[in-house]
Amino acid sequence: MYAPQILIEAALNGLMTGAVYALIALGLTLVYGVLHIINFAHGALLTVAMFAVWGAFALVHVDPYVAMIAIVPLMFGLGYGLQRFVIGPASHGNDNNVLLVTLGLSIVLENGLLALFTSDTRALDSDAALQVIELGPLLLSTPRVIGFVAALAVTGLLWLLLNRTDTGRAIRAVAREKLGARLVGIEVDHVYAVTFGLGCACLAVAACLLMPTYYVNPRSGAAFVLVAFTIVVLGGMGSIAGALVGGLIIGVVESFSGLLLGDSLGQIGIFLIFILVLLVRPAGLFGARA
Amino acid sequence: MLSVVSLTKRFQGLVAVDHASLAVPAGSITGLIGPNGAGKTTLFGMISGFLTPSEGRVLFEGQDVTAEAPHLRARRGIARTFQIVQPFAGLTVAENIAVGAYLRHPKRADAVAKAREVGTRVGLGDQLDKPASDLTVAGRKRLEVARALATEPRLLLLDEVLAGLNPSEIRDILPVVRSIRDGGVTILMIEHIMQAVMTLCEEVFVLAQGRMIASGPPRQVCADLQVIEAYLGKGAAARMKAEEAVDA
Amino acid sequence: MNARDLLPLILVLSVLAALPFLGLSGSVLNFLVTTLIIALAGLGWNVLGGFGGQYSFGHAAFFGTGAYATAILQMKLGWNAWGALGAGIGLGALVGLAIGYLSFRAGLRGSYFALVTLAFAEVFRILANAADFTGGAAGLLLPLRPGLATLQFADRKLFYLLVLAFVGVALLISRWLERSRFGAHLIAVRENEEAARALGVDALAVKLRAIALSAAITGAAGGLYVQSFLYLDAGVAYGTWISVEALLAPIVGGIGTAFGPLVGALALQGLGEITKHLAGGVPGVDLVVFGACLIAVIAFAPRGLLGLRRRPRKARAVPVGA
Numbered sequence: 001m002y003a004p005q006i007l008i009e010a011a012l013n014g015l016m017t018g019a020v021y022a023l024i025a026l027g028l029t030l031v032y033g034v035l036h037i038i039n040f041a042h043g044a045l046l047t048v049a050m051f052a053v054w055g056a057f058a059l060v061h062v063d064p065y066v067a068m069i070a071i072v073p074l075m076f077g078l079g080y081g082l083q084r085f086v087i088g089p090a091s092h093g094n095d096n097n098v099l100l101v102t103l104g105l106s107i108v109l110e111n112g113l114l115a116l117f118t119s120d121t122r123a124l125d126s127d128a129a130l131q132v133i134e135l136g137p138l139l140l141s142t143p144r145v146i147g148f149v150a151a152l153a154v155t156g157l158l159w160l161l162l163n164r165t166d167t168g169r170a171i172r173a174v175a176r177e178k179l180g181a182r183l184v185g186i187e188v189d190h191v192y193a194v195t196f197g198l199g200c201a202c203l204a205v206a207a208c209l210l211m212p213t214y215y216v217n218p219r220s221g222a223a224f225v226l227v228a229f230t231i232v233v234l235g236g237m238g239s240i241a242g243a244l245v246g247g248l249i250i251g252v253v254e255s256f257s258g259l260l261l262g263d264s265l266g267q268i269g270i271f272l273i274f275i276l277v278l279l280v281r282p283a284g285l286f287g288a289r290a
Numbered sequence: 291m292l293s294v295v296s297l298t299k300r301f302q303g304l305v306a307v308d309h310a311s312l313a314v315p316a317g318s319i320t321g322l323i324g325p326n327g328a329g330k331t332t333l334f335g336m337i338s339g340f341l342t343p344s345e346g347r348v349l350f351e352g353q354d355v356t357a358e359a360p361h362l363r364a365r366r367g368i369a370r371t372f373q374i375v376q377p378f379a380g381l382t383v384a385e386n387i388a389v390g391a392y393l394r395h396p397k398r399a400d401a402v403a404k405a406r407e408v409g410t411r412v413g414l415g416d417q418l419d420k421p422a423s424d425l426t427v428a429g430r431k432r433l434e435v436a437r438a439l440a441t442e443p444r445l446l447l448l449d450e451v452l453a454g455l456n457p458s459e460i461r462d463i464l465p466v467v468r469s470i471r472d473g474g475v476t477i478l479m480i481e482h483i484m485q486a487v488m489t490l491c492e493e494v495f496v497l498a499q500g501r502m503i504a505s506g507p508p509r510q511v512c513a514d515l516q517v518i519e520a521y522l523g524k525g526a527a528a529r530m531k532a533e534e535a536v537d538a
Numbered sequence: 539m540n541a542r543d544l545l546p547l548i549l550v551l552s553v554l555a556a557l558p559f560l561g562l563s564g565s566v567l568n569f570l571v572t573t574l575i576i577a578l579a580g581l582g583w584n585v586l587g588g589f590g591g592q593y594s595f596g597h598a599a600f601f602g603t604g605a606y607a608t609a610i611l612q613m614k615l616g617w618n619a620w621g622a623l624g625a626g627i628g629l630g631a632l633v634g635l636a637i638g639y640l641s642f643r644a645g646l647r648g649s650y651f652a653l654v655t656l657a658f659a660e661v662f663r664i665l666a667n668a669a670d671f672t673g674g675a676a677g678l679l680l681p682l683r684p685g686l687a688t689l690q691f692a693d694r695k696l697f698y699l700l701v702l703a704f705v706g707v708a709l710l711i712s713r714w715l716e717r718s719r720f721g722a723h724l725i726a727v728r729e730n731e732e733a734a735r736a737l738g739v740d741a742l743a744v745k746l747r748a749i750a751l752s753a754a755i756t757g758a759a760g761g762l763y764v765q766s767f768l769y770l771d772a773g774v775a776y777g778t779w780i781s782v783e784a785l786l787a788p789i790v791g792g793i794g795t796a797f798g799p800l801v802g803a804l805a806l807q808g809l810g811e812i813t814k815h816l817a818g819g820v821p822g823v824d825l826v827v828f829g830a831c832l833i834a835v836i837a838f839a840p841r842g843l844l845g846l847r848r849r850p851r852k853a854r855a856v857p858v859g860a
C-alpha cells in the first residue's frame with residue numbers, strides 16, 4: 001500500500017518529532033517527579049517560549065539557536081518565580097488546588113498572548129526550514145535533525161545534572177522524602193522552584209528547536225500539552241527514561257496515524273493511547289505505582 | 291458469630307498474616323493483641339473486606355464472606371473503626387455519624403435522629419454540631435466509634451481506639467465500650483494497652499509475626515510464655531521468671 | 539426537604555423570573571440566557587466536582603453530546619425539539635456513565651481523573667469534527683422555525699424562562715443533595731472513600747450515579763445552548779471553553795454549595811462583559827480576568843464568593859483537604 005521509502009521517512013520523521021516531544025514531556029515529568037503535581041500550564045509556558053523565540057527573530061534578527069542562550073535562563077527565571085510566588089503559595093499544599101491554579105495560569109498566559117498578538121499564526125521568516133540532509137534515498141529536514149540531536153543531548157545533560165551535581169542530589173532528596181530533606185537543611189520551597197524552573201528551561205530549549213520548522217499562535221502550546229501528558233503517562237510519571245522512550249513512541253505513532261488516517265483524525269491515536277494507558281496501566285510502562 | 295479460618299495474606303512475597311484463625315463468640319468482647327507489625331490491622335482489613343486474603347476464609351454468622359466488598363459486609367452487620375481516625379472533615383459531628391446511620395435509615399430525619407442518639411451515647415452530646423475537624427484526638431476516637439455504631443452492627447471491629455489517649459480519657463471510654471456490648475453488639479478489638487484488655491475482654495488472641503500463637507482468657511494468655519517472648523524478645527520470659535523468683 | 543430549605547431557592551428563582559419584565563434590552567436578555575446556560579453547565583459540574591470531589595476537566599463531553607443530540611435528532615430524524623432535548627439529556631447521562639465506569643473502575647482520581655476526562659472530551663471533539671452526521675468542520679445550522687414544538691420563541695423572554703426552569707430544577711437537585719442520603723454518601727466519598735465504604739457506602743455506585751446526574755444536567759445545558767444559538771460545531775460543543783466555564787462557575791461562586799454555580803456564573807460573565815467593554819474589542823482579555831479570578835479564589839477564598847459572605851454554619855463547602 002505504501003512504498004517502503006514513505007514508511008521509513010514517516011518513522012524517521014516521527015522519531016525526530018518525538019525527540020522534541022520528549023523534551024517537552026521531560027519538563028512535565030520532572031516537575032511531577034519532584035513536586036508530585038501536574039503542571040497544567042506547561043503548554044501555555046511552551047507557547048510563551050515560542051513567542052519569545054519568534055520575537056527575538058522578528059524584532060532583533062537573532063537566530064533561534066543563538067537565542068537559546070538568553071531564552072533558557074529567562075524561562076528558568078519565569079518558572080522559578082511562578083512556582084515560588086504564585087503556584088506554591090496559592091495552592092495551600094493541596095493537589096487539586098495545584099491543578100486548578102495551573103489551569104488558571106494557562107488561561108491567563110494563553111489569553112494574555114491572544115490579547116497581545118491576536119490569534120494570527122506566525123512563523124520565522126527564514127529559509128533554514130527548507131534545508132535538507134540527504135541520507136541515501138531519504139531527504140531529512142536539517143532543523144529537525146538538529147532538533148533530534150539537541151533534544152537527546154539536553155536529556156543527557158539533565159540526567160547528569162540530576163545525578164552528578166549537588167543541586168541534583170538535593171532535588172532527588174526532596175523528590176524521595178520531602179520531610180527528611182527539610183530535616184537535613186534542604187530548603188524545599190527553593191528546590192521546588194528550581195525544579196519548576198528546570199521544567200520551563202526544557203520548554204525554552206524545545207521552543208528554540210521547534211520554531212525553525214514550526215509556527216506559533218496563542219494556542220500552539222495546547223496542542224503539545226496533551227501529547228506531553230500522554231508521553232508522561234505512557235513513560236511513567238516522574239521517569240526521565242520513560243519520557244524519552246514515550247516521546248519517541250508517540251512521535252512515531254503520530255506520524256503513522258497521520259499517514260493512515262489523515263491530519264484531522266491523526267491526533268486521535270494519541271488520545272486513545274492516553275486514555276488506554278490511564279485506564280489499563282496508570283503507572284506507565286516504566287514507572288512504579290505511586 | 292465470626293470465625294476466621296486459616297487466613298493468609300502475602301504482599302509480594304512478604305507474609306503479613308500466616309494461616310491465622312480465630313473465633314469470636316456472639317455477645318463477647320474479644321481482644322486481639324500482638325507486637326507492632328504482627329499483622330493485626332492486616333487481619334482486620336481482611337475481616338472487613340478492604341483486603342483480599344491470599345488464602346483462608348472469613349465466616350460471619352455461618353456465611354462465607356471472604357470475597358465480599360466492604361460495603362456489603364457493613365450491610366450484613368460488620369462495622370469497623372480505623373486505627374488512624376478518618377473523620378469526614380467537611381461535615382459536622384452529627385453529619386459524620388449520620389453517614390453511618392443512613393445505612394439503616396434512608397430518611398434524613400430518621401438518620402439524623404439516630405446519629406444524635408448514638409453521638410450522645412458515646413459522649414459527644416454537646417459537640418454534635420461542631421465541625422468534625424474541631425474535635426480533639428479523644429473526640430475523634432469517639433466519633434470513629436459512633437459512626438461505626440450508627441450502622442447498627444452486630445459485630446464491631448475496634449482498631450486501637452485507646453491509642454493516643456491519656457489515662458483519664460481511657461478510663462472514660464472503657465464504660466462506653468462495655469455498654470456497647472451490653473447493648474447486644476459483639477466486639478473484636480485490637481488493643482495495645484494490656485490493662486484495658488484485661489478488664490474488658492473475655493477472650494484474647496495473640497498474633498505475632500503473622501501467626502496466632504496463643505488464645506484464651508486474658509489472665510491465662512498473659513502468663514503464657516510465648517506471649518511474653520513475642521512482646522519482649524527471646525529469653526525475656528525466663529528472665530522475668532527469674533526476677534519473680536528473686537522477688538519471692 | 540421542608541419549606542425552610544426551599545425558601546431561598548424560591549426567592550432567587552422569583553427574582554430571576556421577574557428580571558426580563560423590567561424592560562431589559564435584547565442584548566442584556568441574551569447575556570442572561572447565556573449566563574444561565576453556563577450556570578446550568580456549572581450546576582452539573584458541581585454535582586460531581588463539588589459534592590463528589592471528582593474534578594472533571596472534560597465536561598464538554600456531556601455538554602457537546604447534549605447539544606449534538608438535540609440538533610441532530612431534529613434535523614436528521616425529524617424529532618420535535620422537546621423529545622430531542624430529552625434524548626440529549628439522556629445521552630449525556632449515558633456518556634457520563636460510560637466515562638465514569640471506565641475511569642472509576644480503573645481507580646482514577648485527582649489529577650488522573652481530570653486528565654482522562656479532558657482526553658475523552660478531545661476525542662469527541664476530533665470525532666465530531668471529522669464525522670459526516672455532525673456536519674463536520676462546517677457544523678450544523680438549525681433552521682429557524684419559531685414554535686412551541688421547535689422550542690424556538692419569537693419572544694426571547696419565553697426562552698429565558700425555559701432556561702431558568704432548567705436552572706430551577708438543577709438547583710432543586712443540588713438542594714436535595716445537601717439534604718439526602720445520596721448527598722451524604724457523595725460527600726462522605728469525597729472526604730474519605732475508605733471510611734465511607736466501611737460505613738456501607740458503595741463508593742463506585744455513588745460516583746457513577748453522581749457522574750450520570752452531573753452529565754445529564756450539563757447535557758441539558760448543551761441542548762439549550764444549541765436551541766439558543768441555532769448553530770453548533772465541534773469546537774463549540776466539545777471545546778475546552780465549556781469544560782473550563784463549567785468548573786469556573788462553581789469554584790468561583792462556592793464549590794459544593796447549591797447556589798455557588800449560579801453566583802459564580804453571574805459574577806464571572808458580568809465581569810467578562812465589563813472587561814470586554816473596557817478593553818474595547820481586544821480578544822482574550824475577559825479570559826485573562828477569569829484565569830486570574832480562578833487563581834485568586836483558590837489562594838484567598840477557597841469557599842468562593844458565597845464563603846466570603848459569612849463563615850458557613852456548617853463547613854460543608856470545604857473541598858477535600860483544604
